[in-house]
Amino acid sequence: MSWTLPVSVIVSIALGLAAPGLRRLFGAGLGRVLALWPLALFVYFLGLAPGIAEGEVWRASFRWFTVPAGWLPGGAGPFDVHFGFALDGLAFLFVLLITGVGALVMFYASSYLGKDENHGAFFAYLMLFVGAMLGVVLADNLFVMYLFWEMTSITSFLLIGFWSHRPESRAGALKALLVTAAGGLAFLAGAALILVAAGSVDLETLLAGGEGLRSSPLYPAMLVLVLLGAFTKSAQAPFHLWLPNAMEAPTPVSAYLHSAAMVKAGIYLIARMAPILGGTALWVLLVAGAGIVSLVLGAYLALRQTDLKAILAFSTISQLGLIIALFGWGTTAAVAAAVLHVLNHSVFKAALFMMVGIVDHETGTRDIRALRGLGAFMPVTAAVAMVAALALAGVPPLNGFVSKEMFFAASLETGPVLAGVPGGGVLAVLFPALAVLGSIFTFIYSLRISHGVFFGQGRPPAAAGGHGRPHDPPAGMWLPPVVLAALAVVLGVAPGLAEGSIVAPAARGVLGPVDVPHLALWHGFNAPLLMSAAVVALGLVAYARGPALDAVIGRLPVAPNMNALYDGFLDGLQKTADFVEKRLMTGFTRDYIAYMLGFLLVLLGVTAASVGPFSLQTDWPPQGSLEWAELLLAVLMAAVALSVPFFRSRVAAVVSMGAVGTGLVIMWTLFRAPDLALTTLVVEPVTLLLFLLVFVYLPRLTRDVFPKTARWVNVALAAGGGLATTLLLLGVRGLRADRTVADWYIENSLPLAHGANVVNVILVDFRGFDTMFEITVLALAGLGVYILSNLRFKGGPK
């Protein structure tokens, strides 16, 4: 029943929002209760497996909004955008990972977090994150996917920064947010380009029309933008900078975000877009290139780390690179290996993170130089660590071995894919070589975090808190990783279990209806087995000579990364904001006036430049008539007004102002406005009086000293503002040809309001409420004047 798709997302989000309230009900057991929901979803979705295996697709769709015609460049449209969900084989695999690992992580986190930590907030973020991830993989169009995509960015920000009292946590969370959200915007831009080119963002439509998209002139741009989104999310080189810092998160968060969820969203996007945008030379170069570089670089950087979690962080970059390289190659064998490795990586990486959390919890350190011989005290944890790490290293009979063999096999068969790619001949040799190199690095650090920590020679560390020996944690913490480790063994020994129901449908979701190669532990003696043997042999030798290896690595340069760029960007942003703020918010009204006038002039100038100058009404005499007396008066008033700023004498300045006011009275008389003339005649002397009254208490005017440039800028702004206003008025004069309102008032003044003076009638009758408020303003001003002149501040002069 397809309505379960939106329900699974919505209920997850609702539970997230309700979690802080549920905390009161369940206390510290909240996580275990909430874990039941993803568990229920896992069981429910697993029940759909037979149908999915036969190629069924579950759908639920509602109209969301319509893109109106003409809104997009090119004039296409209108389009409906549906809030649609769909579950096919590919989404099915990710849904199982999100819910399955999610349930285990919640169970684990419930024990991991101390009793006095804020369980309500933690599980709220986690549930919201689960909902967002489900939304990403179930979305059946790109805009819906983007919506949930950004939601994962925000919730992961909250999760990584959960210990917000630590500055490192905050910085790590911010970095993750900035990098992934910037990538998200790129993805949105890519989706918009796809909409322009294909006329739809529905995945079903896009799958049918991939051919057209790949030949579109916009194709390179949309591919790069979409890949930017995926690479930032999956922490691929060179955008991997956020992932190591994200290790500041509580370990259960890392276990989830960096094994099954957050980083897998990028993988999911690439897998989704592979049949639509994939298969071109550009795709192979970008995707396989970034993947293989990340594989080697991540594994190499992992060798340089001593912190268990840092090693796992770089390991995640590296393993995701492996998967992305496989999608880049895009052959049937490669895609089958990729989806299998998505599953395997989630299983063993989540187990490893949980193991690290236990070690950290029990010993209080994550430094592999201090951690030695823990196996004797923590047998269960040691078993989990060995199984999961060997799976990561690709040792039989564990699940990682199966997918790594397939990866090697796929790396040897890239010839046909690379046929049309520039430099393809070199790459066909380079790819397997780099695959083996990355795998050797992987093998070495895998042993370091498992064998070295639990069986290495040396003094085992004391338990956290200094009492006695470290020991295995309570069942709440070891049970989830044991389940995952057991799964790693089962999927290794009998990979066929996952083949028909999970892996093959997922691969068909990318490839279409084809035969997917059988999964098996034993493929016979062939080239991939030889490569595996080489990895194991060389890895063992290098691991045994650990100090020598460290010495060699210590002399190699640290690979360049984008941290400097990121820090510089943040720093620059801060400085720019500071500069702008200091410049804009000066606290002086005159500066604000200058900015407004300046902006107005720029706006007018730009408008005039782009649409051409507006026409000025220069007919003479203008509409109606303008007599010489009026013109003369206007010139006189302007001259007097202009002289005001130059007066040194206060009386002269105020009298000039009064002269302009008196000029207005004459103006009103000439322009047939008796009411205005009368009012001005009353108001003007009172204003003058007020000024003169205040004079007694104000100092004499002095010359305002401005720096020379400021003075000229002010003069230019004032002159420009005046000129622009004059021109504007000349432009709009007489435009108000429509006299409907005026005639209505004139006609109805007598019959409706029984008043002959139309202006008076408008004020006191037609617009009576306006006048009432006007009087209120006046009253308030009067009150203000009264208070100001009578109030004495404490201690002020009387």
Next chain:
Amino acid sequence: MMQKTLLRVVIGGSILSYGTFLALILVGGLNTGLAPVLQEGVDAYTDPVPQALILTAIVIGFGMTAFQLALAYRTYQETGTDSLDELGRDGGDGEDA
């Protein structure tokens, strides 16, 4: 209004409002009929709407000027300066505004 002396700013504001009145009456069209006081046998009046607007503006402008003057007066009484620069420095609002 871009000067530094309080009094000058107030005067500037007044003159700016005079200009606004003139602009309003200009937009309404000049001298296109008789004053809008109804009389027998006359049907060409000037537009009363701008006049009503201006009348309101005059009153509000007067209120504002009075308030500003009182404010300027009190400011000088309290702080002993009528220079906006000094006021900005003393008030320290240039930094936090």
